[in-house]
Amino acid sequence: MTTKLLPTTVVGSYPQPDWLVDRQLLSKGVARVRLDLWRVGEPWLEQAQDDATLLAIRDMERAGIDIITDGEVRRESYSNRFATSLEGIASSKPGEVTSKAGLATAVPRVIGAVRRTHAVETRDMEFLRRNTGRMAKITLPGPFTMSRQAVNEYYKDDDEMVMDFAAAVNAEARDLEKAGADVIQLDEPWLRQDPPAAKRIAVKALDRALDGLTAATVVHLCFGYAAVxxxxxxxGYSFLGELDACKADQISIEAAQPKLDLGVLKELSSKKIMLGVIDLADPNAETAEIVADRIRAALKFLTPDRLVPAPDCGMKYLPRELAFAKLKALADGAAMVRSELG
Known part of the structure; x- marks a missing residue:
């Protein structure tokens, strides 16, 4: 990791151009199975995605972000591209899960042992590494979250399924590290949805997914996209302090929009904290001063070397101009506080 105090980063996604994705279809929810959101067809899709990825990279660099991603431009959602690429997963005839709010969502079915048989995001990471000199992060869906976004029709023991997802994530993460990833992040928003199961298996699964990595590692938690x-x-989080025991170097939490009580940071005394200081529900860009105030509030509970300022969540549902303005405020606000620290 960079030795710079208060290094800024993004959670993962950045807005995809309107010429690349059908944003009306995108707005209907977070895809668990493949939806074919693309406005560009084969054989030009990969080239179009590369061009859009370059736009995302350059925007993050121009905004002044220290640790950037590829914007997850090639993904319909944060999870479905990797999850539906695994052996044992069937998505052509999806299953269905119902949320606590009663909303039904199409999800993959687990019909065999979950295995990773080929690289999924390695080319993405290689492309990012070739096109930036900044620290580079890539994200993967976490094993617990993937298990909750699928219908289990194969495993007698759900925890065995979670651990097979974890092994698949680890195989991918090891290749991403070889491809040049400085930071590898696992997205686990579903940890808070089922605290008893999370307490039983989540730390074990995360440790299996992160096993053997030398890159900096992050586990991201949130309450869902503001647009969704x-x-x-x-x-507050129903599952947080338990993550202090996992192998991850950092825990990423949403704090700006929910106005999180930052006292919870005391529960993660061994971790660096990637803290959401950009509210993605606010239709206006924060000022640098607002961001600086949010960072100063966190520094009441953390030393500066343990804080990584970031947006609350991925930015894919925002207009690109707004996303850029928010990132610029993030970088400028962090610079203000950094200068105060000497």
Whole structure:
């Protein structure tokens, strides 16, 4: 990791251009199975995705972000590209899960042993590494979250399924590290949805997924995209302090929109904290001063070397101009506080 104090980063995604994806279809929810959101067909799709990825990289660099991603431009969602590439997963005839709010979502079916048989994101990481000199991060869906976004029709023991997802993530992560990843992040928003199961298996699964890696590692938690989860968000996490025991170097949490009580940071005394200081529900860009105030509030509970300022969540649902403005405020606000620290 960079030795710079308060290094800024993104959670993962950046807005995809309107010429690349059908944003009306994208807005209907977070895809668990393949939806074919692309406006560009074969054989030009890969080239179009490369061009859009370069736009995302350059925007993050121009905004002044220290640790950047490829914007997850090649993905319909944060999870479906990797999850539906695994052996044992069937998505052509999807299953269905119902949320606590009663909303039904099409999801893959697990019909055999979950295995990773080929690289999924390695080319993405190689492309990012070739096109930036900055620290580079790539993200993967976490094993617990993938297991909750599928219908199990094969395993007698759900925990065995979670551990097979973890082994698949680890195989991919090892190749991403070889491809030049400085930071590897696992997205685990579903840890808070089922605390009893999370307490039983999540840390074990995360440790299996992160086993043997030398790159910096992050586990990201959030309450869902602001564009998808409407209304008030919880003001606290039902599964957080337990993650202090996992192998990850950093824990990433959403804090700006839900106005999280930052006292919870005391529960993660051994970790660096990637803290959400950009509210993605706010239709206006923060000022640098607002970001600086949020960073200063976190520094009441953390030493500066343990804080990594970031947006609350991925930015793919925002207009690109707004996303850029928010990232510029993030970089400028962090610079303000950095200068105060000497």
């Amino acid at each position: 989860v409407k209304g008030e968000k919880p003001v």
